[in-house]
Amino acid sequence: MSYYLGLDSSTQGLKAEVIDTVAGKVVGSFAVNFKNDLPEYKSPSGYLPNDDESVRCADPRMWVAAMDMLFDRMKKADFPMAQIAGISGSGQQHGSVYLNAPIPDWDPAKSLADQLTPILSRAVAPIWMDKSTEAECAWLTEKFGNRMRSDTGSPAIVRFTGPQIRKFATKEPEAWAKTKTVHLVSSFLCSVLCGHDCPIDYGDGAGMNLLNLHKLVWDPEITAATAPDLMNKLPPVKPSNTIAGKLSGYFTKYGLKTGIPVVVWSGDNPCSLIGVGGGSFGTAVISLGTSDTFFATMQNFDTVLGKNTEFGSHAYGYRYNPKTFRYYAYSGNALYGYADSTAERYAADNSAITFVPLESGAVDIATCTISVPDYAFVSAGYRPTVTVKNSNGVTLTQDVDYTLAFTGCDAVGTGSVTVQGIGDYAGSV
Numbered sequence: 001m002s003y004y005l006g007l008d009s010s011t012q013g014l015k016a017e018v019i020d021t022v023a024g025k026v027v028g029s030f031a032v033n034f035k036n037d038l039p040e041y042k043s044p045s046g047y048l049p050n051d052d053e054s055v056r057c058a059d060p061r062m063w064v065a066a067m068d069m070l071f072d073r074m075k076k077a078d079f080p081m082a083q084i085a086g087i088s089g090s091g092q093q094h095g096s097v098y099l100n101a102p103i104p105d106w107d108p109a110k111s112l113a114d115q116l117t118p119i120l121s122r123a124v125a126p127i128w129m130d131k132s133t134e135a136e137c138a139w140l141t142e143k144f145g146n147r148m149r150s151d152t153g154s155p156a157i158v159r160f161t162g163p164q165i166r167k168f169a170t171k172e173p174e175a176w177a178k179t180k181t182v183h184l185v186s187s188f189l190c191s192v193l194c195g196h197d198c199p200i201d202y203g204d205g206a207g208m209n210l211l212n213l214h215k216l217v218w219d220p221e222i223t224a225a226t227a228p229d230l231m232n233k234l235p236p237v238k239p240s241n242t243i244a245g246k247l248s249g250y251f252t253k254y255g256l257k258t259g260i261p262v263v264v265w266s267g268d269n270p271c272s273l274i275g276v277g278g279g280s281f282g283t284a285v286i287s288l289g290t291s292d293t294f295f296a297t298m299q300n301f302d303t304v305l306g307k308n309t310e311f312g313s314h315a316y317g318y319r320y321n322p323k324t325f326r327y328y329a330y331s332g333n334a335l336y337g338y339a340d341s342t343a344e345r346y347a348a349d350n351s352a353i354t355f356v357p358l359e360s361g362a363v364d365i366a367t368c369t370i371s372v373p374d375y376a377f378v379s380a381g382y383r384p385t386v387t388v389k390n391s392n393g394v395t396l397t398q399d400v401d402y403t404l405a406f407t408g409c410d411a412v413g414t415g416s417v418t419v420q421g422i423g424d425y426a427g428s429v
Contacts (some may be wrong), residue, residue, distance in 0.1 A: 007089035009189055011046040011290040014066040028079050032066040047127055056129035060097045064112035064192055071254035081255030088263035090271035091185030093207045096161050098122035099181045105195040106250035121179040126164045133163035143225060153206055153213045162209035162226050169227035182233050186265035193262050195248030199238040203270035240266050269293055365421030366429045380410040386417060401425050
């Protein structure tokens with residue numbers, strides 16, 4: 001019998017779920033809370049106090065101390081650690097860890113936190129809650145304009161990793177020069193398990209303002225402009241099902257088998273989407289936690305403003321139109337959407353919101369399925385029921401999404417109907 005271990009390093013703690021894939025059930029759940037279990041790191045909310053409310057950084061040693069503590073608890077609870085046949089995990093998105101040397105093959109006689117200390121080129125790790133990079137975002141926006149959004153999937157966002165890296169490189173150039181590797185939280189903790197540096201997966205890499213989503217590679221121009229020699233300091237980026245390596249022998253002291261496969265970690269939001277069954281198109285997910293997130297899988301890659309998931313993550317909110325599966329993003333009191341659309345109508349009903357129109361993105365009504373039943377002539381003025389469904393199988397609403405114009409229906413003979421798209425739909429059929 002083999003079990004599989006999933007770890008989640010969130011803002012406030014580290015959790016473990018062990019599943020029996022044959023039986024289809026959870027066989028073990030364990031957790032470490034940073035506030036209650038690791039008070040020595042003085043991070044009751046998962047980050048270090050700072051007089052500047054825009055600065056939110058954590059001590060990465062706390063994260064690995066939690067890993068030691070978690071596995072120790074599992075061992076002391078007599079959990080059958082040797083039956084675990086594979087491990088993967090998720091980490092809070094956008095946070096970054098800065099190292100001056102490769103991740104080592106850990107010495108089991110010492111703690112992970114003690115061994116991590118000398119290889120940190122930056123003692124703290126900015127996390128997703130940090131919003132101190134407005135100047136860096138403004139600079140990146142001025143330099144790259146719309147290309148930042150169209151190629152990385154998001155405008156320059158204060159919480160994203162690229163602007164955070166730029167701030168560190170410009171404010172602390174000597175420490176930046178000593179930095180050999182920049183990890184996300186996910187790739188860092190995956191590397192800790194393997195005892196060597198591991199890749200960043202596409203899902204978490206998409207939240208950095210650095211990954212070209214069209215080519216799935218670090219964007220050379222944006223990366224070079226963000227910080228000196230950044231391209232050489234980033235781990236490779238790989239698909240989310242990549243086996244990153246084998247479990248380090250360090251963890252045999254907890255009863256785990258050395259050499260079991262470790263799959264690359266991803267961000268907590270992408271993993272949540274898959275974990276709750278939201279990986280299929282048309283399913284939306286709401287996640288309520290330290291951050292509240294609304295996300296879903298898109299059928300096709302699209303970076304039109306307000307329609308990609310990372311654009312709205314954390315820094316922005318959403319209006320969602322289930323009839324078109326479009327996301328209308330808003331920031332502050334500005335709501336972005338299409339003219340004569342759900343977004344514009346919502347803004348019209350809320351005086352505090354300013355509608356910002358985008359270029360037309362209406363769906364061609366010809367892509368919809370239109371059903372008109374055969375019927376015998378009854379009397380002048382009679383109209384058959386017309387059903388219009390979009391490509392997602394959602395039934396549209398007459399006089400909101402389309403209008404109907406009948407001809408030849410007031411006498412015996414052959415009649416016809418024209419369906420004219422309105423609102424989020426255009427064209428006629």
